[in-house]
Amino acid sequence: MSIPGLGQAAPTAAFLAPIPVAPTVVHDLQANSEWRFEVDIGEKIDVKILSGTAEIFGTELAVNHLYTFRGAKSSIYTWHGCRIEVTGVCEEYTAEETPMTQYVNTHFALEKLRDEAERDRREGPRVLVVGPTNSGKTSLVKLLAAYALRMGQQPMVINTDSREGLLSIPGSLTATPFASIIDVEQGWGSSPTSTSTPVPVKLPLCYYYGLGNPEDNTKLYKPIITRLALAATSRLTDDPAIKSTGMIIDTPGVISQGKGGFDLISHIVSEFSVNTILVIGSERLHSEMLRRFSTYRTSTGETITLVKLDKSGGCVDRDDTFMQLTNEATVKEYFFGDTRTTLSPHTQSLGYDEVTVYKIREAHTNSFLPGGVEETDHGLYEKVEPNASMQHCILAVMYASVSDSQDTIRDASVMGFVYVAEVDETKRRLKVLAPMNTRMTDRPMIWGSWPEVAVSLMG
Ligand SMILES: Nc1ncnc2c1ncn2[C@@H]1O[C@H](COP(=O)(O)OP(=O)(O)OP(=O)(O)O)[C@@H](O)[C@H]1O
Numbered sequence: 001m002s003i004p005g006l007g008q009a010a011p012t013a014a015f016l017a018p019i020p021v022a023p024t025v026v027h028d029l030q031a032n033s034e035w036r037f038e039v040d041i042g043e044k045i046d047v048k049i050l051s052g053t054a055e056i057f058g059t060e061l062a063v064n065h066l067y068t069f070r071g072a073k074s075s076i077y078t079w080h081g082c083r084i085e086v087t088g089v090c091e092e093y094t095a096e097e098t099p100m101t102q103y104v105n106t107h108f109a110l111e112k113l114r115d116e117a118e119r120d121r122r123e124g125p126r127v128l129v130v131g132p133t134n135s136g137k138t139s140l141v142k143l144l145a146a147y148a149l150r151m152g153q154q155p156m157v158i159n160t161d162s163r164e165g166l167l168s169i170p171g172s173l174t175a176t177p178f179a180s181i182i183d184v185e186q187g188w189g190s191s192p193t194s195t196s197t198p199v200p201v202k203l204p205l206c207y208y209y210g211l212g213n214p215e216d217n218t219k220l221y222k223p224i225i226t227r228l229a230l231a232a233t234s235r236l237t238d239d240p241a242i243k244s245t246g247m248i249i250d251t252p253g254v255i256s257q258g259k260g261g262f263d264l265i266s267h268i269v270s271e272f273s274v275n276t277i278l279v280i281g282s283e284r285l286h287s288e289m290l291r292r293f294s295t296y297r298t299s300t301g302e303t304i305t306l307v308k309l310d311k312s313g314g315c316v317d318r319d320d321t322f323m324q325l326t327n328e329a330t331v332k333e334y335f336f337g338d339t340r341t342t343l344s345p346h347t348q349s350l351g352y353d354e355v356t357v358y359k360i361r362e363a364h365t366n367s368f369l370p371g372g373v374e375e376t377d378h379g380l381y382e383k384v385e386p387n388a389s390m391q392h393c394i395l396a397v398m399y400a401s402v403s404d405s406q407d408t409i410r411d412a413s414v415m416g417f418v419y420v421a422e423v424d425e426t427k428r429r430l431k432v433l434a435p436m437n438t439r440m441t442d443r444p445m446i447w448g449s450w451p452e453v454a455v456s457l458m459g
Contacts (some may be wrong), residue, residue: 004410024087026050031081031095036091036225036314041325045088052082057139066187068339070325074122075314096308099310106307107147108394110246113276114153115277117244126248126272130265130289131280133253138164140280141250142338146182153245154179154345156236160225160268161252162209162221162450163323166200166383169394169417170327170451171211173224176231177242186338205231206414208396210360210448214252215260220380222267222408227411229271247272256285266292270389272418273298281311298439331394335419335433335457346437347421352386352428354441356402357395358409360448380406381446390420392453395432395445402444409444418445421458433457 016361029035040044054061054076061067061076068231076084077100086092110125117124129137141157149153159166159174166188168174180202182188207224214221236243249272255261256319275298279286286308293304318326336362337343344456358381399410418440422431434440 006329029078034075034077034095036075037071037090042157044070048085050083054078054082058143059182081419124244125276126247126274127276128274129278135281151219154241155245156247158249163209167204175198176204176400212450276305280309345433350430356444391423
């Protein structure tokens with residue numbers, strides 16, 4: 001073996017090969033145009049605004065600051081024109097047709113409602129965004145939250161889409177009060193575990209569903225939505241600034257696509273007392289929402305305002321592989337940090353008898369046995385002994401006690417997540433990775449199927 005720098009061997013050709021230099025391009029963007037880009041997972045680009053004004057989904061970019069984007073599909077919009085410098089390889093084009101005027105008008109209509117709410121000391125608008133998969137719901141939620149923040153408001157952003165996490169691991173449903181700028185490089189911002197970033201951390205109220213699709217177990221999804229709504233409403237009531245700004249609720253695309261899903265939309269509408277529904281990119285869904293909600297009254301007697309919005313031509317489909325890799329990157333970041341912050345997770349060895357694990361039951365809801373007899377509900381979770389199939393899985397550690405009922409555990413908020421790094425069936429022990437060295441043996445843990453982590457995080 002030759003130690004680098006001490007060995008006698010001549011440098012190899014690879015060692016001498018020049019390091020490829022990423023190309024740098026300057027784009028001049030006209031007023032009201034959008035530069036759309038896609039960076040592959042594992043690749044990155046650096047972007048600098050040289051002059052003018054520019055924003056990413058509503059968040060203004062600073063001039064001469066270097067922004068780095070990794071594995072992202074996104075866009076930079078300018079109202080008045082700008083010059084940008086891009087270093088790195090990505091797929092890109094500039095578009096002049098965007099629905100931004102519609103979106104900003106929606107924002108100003110919401111601002112009017114917020115001003116009225118502040119004046120009358122009432123709750124601001126509770127806005128629900130629905131639309132098919134990849135129609136730009138999350139991007140619109142981000143944009144409306146960013147514009148509200150720019151006006152000095154404090155929006156509460158609710159994520160009811162377990163397929164993607166919002167400041168948390170996928171599988172969770174969250175309510176996050178935003179009081180400071182959204183971190184455009186990271187999507188939504190720094191997670192509570194990353195402490196030394198320039199953008200202040202946000203603390204979500206976090207509940208765990210643990211499956212990728214709400215329809216996989218509506219008997220679990222619905223009560224968690226109810227619990228999330230209760231927590232969000234009480235947080236809202238406690239803080240006048242959040243109260244008058246109101247909520248913006250993101251939804252999973254799948255619930256906008258059929259009868260079972262529409263029932264879930266109705267459930268979210270009633271639990272969050274939604275009074276504004278933004279329907280994005282679907283005429284059919286808009287007419288369905290009109291049919292369901294045109295005569296509806298919220299718990300406080302308000303009617304629902306329905307607004308139809310265009311889908312941006314920039315929305316891109318994200319295939320399963322892209323989602324899988326993005327989710328794995330989010331999980332990795334939760335434990336190990338990102339390029340800006342390195343975290344040091346702890347490994348703990350736990351005996352089978354020291355842990356209480358509940359596995360989520362799947363796909364038993366709405367199922368009928370032949371002859372129309374409904375299948376018996378055996379409970380939400382199944383108490384299981386650790387086993388080899390737990391390897392590489394994520395477990396949610398709940399703020400509950402091991403002696404609590406399944407309903408109490410379901411309604412508890414999440415204390416944190418652990419990753420099962422190793423299962424030793426002979427010694428009957430688990431090796432788990434946790435962000436902190438907290439005692440976990442007196443907490444119940446929930447084992448779901450989402451997020452799926454196909455690779456070892458320890459490699
Ligand atoms: N104007 C745009 N330019 C470039 N990319 C965009 C634009 N709008 C949205 N995207 C990208 O398109 C993808 C889908 O958008 P988004 O996540 O907002 O859709 P969604 O409706 O929330 O999806 P889902 O139904 O999966 O939750 C994302 O990667 C997003 O960053």
